[in-house]
Amino acid sequence: MTYQGALLALADPTRRRLYERLRRRPHTVGELARIARVTQPAVSQHLRVLRDARLVTDRREGTRRHYQASVEGLAELRRYLESLWDDVLAAYAADDPAPPKRGSR
Amino acid sequence: MTYQGALLALADPTRRRLYERLRRRPHTVGELARIARVTQPAVSQHLRVLRDARLVTDRREGTRRHYQASVEGLAELRRYLESLWDDVLAAYAADDPAPPKRGSR
DNA sequence: GACCAGTGTAAGCAGTTACTTATATAAGCC
DNA sequence: GGCTTATATAAGTAACTGCTTACACTGGTC
Numbered sequence: 088m089t090y091q092g093a094l095l096a097l098a099d100p101t102r103r104r105l106y107e108r109l110r111r112r113p114h115t116v117g118e119l120a121r122i123a124r125v126t127q128p129a130v131s132q133h134l135r136v137l138r139d140a141r142l143v144t145d146r147r148e149g150t151r152r153h154y155q156a157s158v159e160g161l162a163e164l165r166r167y168l169e170s171l172w173d174d175v176l177a178a179y180a181a182d183d184p185a186p187p188k189r190g191s192r
Numbered sequence: 193m194t195y196q197g198a199l200l201a202l203a204d205p206t207r208r209r210l211y212e213r214l215r216r217r218p219h220t221v222g223e224l225a226r227i228a229r230v231t232q233p234a235v236s237q238h239l240r241v242l243r244d245a246r247l248v249t250d251r252r253e254g255t256r257r258h259y260q261a262s263v264e265g266l267a268e269l270r271r272y273l274e275s276l277w278d279d280v281l282a283a284y285a286a287d288d289p290a291p292p293k294r295g296s297r
Numbered sequence: 298g299a300c301c302a303g304t305g306t307a308a309g310c311a312g313t314t315a316c317t318t319a320t321a322t323a324a325g326c327c
Numbered sequence: 328g329g330c331t332t333a334t335a336t337a338a339g340t341a342a343c344t345g346c347t348t349a350c351a352c353t354g355g356t357c
C-alpha cells in the first residue's frame with residue numbers, strides 16, 4: 088500500500104541513480120555524493136525520500152552512515168505492478184480472438 | 193529503456209487512477225472524465241502522458257476515442273523492476289550469514 | 298450548411314519539488 | 328576543550344507540473 092511512495096521516489100532520475108548504486112552493495116553518503124552530480128545535502132534529501140519509501144535502510148557507524156537497498160519498498164512496488172500486469176493481460180485475453188475459457192465474470 | 197516514462201507516468205495519483213480504470217477494459221475520454229475529479233482537458237493531458245509512456249493505446253471511433261491499457265510500457269517497467277529485484281536479493285544473499293555458494297565475484 | 302457532441306491544444310497560474318548555500322549536530326582525534 | 332570529518336537540516340529559489348478556462352478541430356445529424 089506504500090507502493091506509491093516507492094513509485095514517486097523512483098520517478099526522479101537522480102534518486103533512481105542513487106538507488107541503483109545501492110542495489111548491489113551499501114554506500115556511505117559521502118561515497119554517493121562523490122558519485123552524484125549534486126551536492127551532499129541534495130543526496131541526503133534524496134536518501135531521506137528513499138528511506139521514507141522503505142527502499143533503503145541506514146546504519147550508523149561512527150560519523151558515517153551506510154545506506155543499503157531494502158527489499159520492503161521494492162517488494163510492495165513489485166506486488167502492485169504484478170497485479171496491474173495480471174489485469175492487463177486478462178483484459179487482453181478477454182478481448183482476443185481466442186478466449187480460452189471465459190469464467191463467470 | 194523507456195521504463196522511465198512509465199515510472200514517471202504512474203507516479204502521479206490522478207494518472208494512476210486513470211490507468212487503473214483502463215487496466216480491465218477500454219474507456220472513452222468522456223467516461224474517464226466523468227469518473228475523474230478533474231476536467232476533461234486534464235484527462236486528455238494525462239492520457240497523452242500515458243500514451244507517450246506506451247502504457248495505453250488509443251483507437252478512434254467517430255468522434256469518440258477509446259483508450260485501453262497496453263502491455264508494452266508496463267512490460268518494460270516490469271523488466272526494470274525485476275532486474276532491480278534480482279540485484280537487491282543477490283546483495284542480501286551475499287551479505288547474509290548463510291552464503292549458499294558464493295561464486296567468483 | 299448549421300448545429301452539436303467529443304476530444305485535443307493553448308495559455309496562464311498556483312503548488313510542488315529538486316537544487317543550492319549556510320548552518321546545526323555529532324563523533325573521532327590531538 | 329578545540330579541530331576535523333561526516334551527515335542532516337533550514338531557508339531560499341528556479342524550474343517543473345498539474346490544474347483550470349478558453350478555444351480549435353473533427354465527425355455525425357438534421
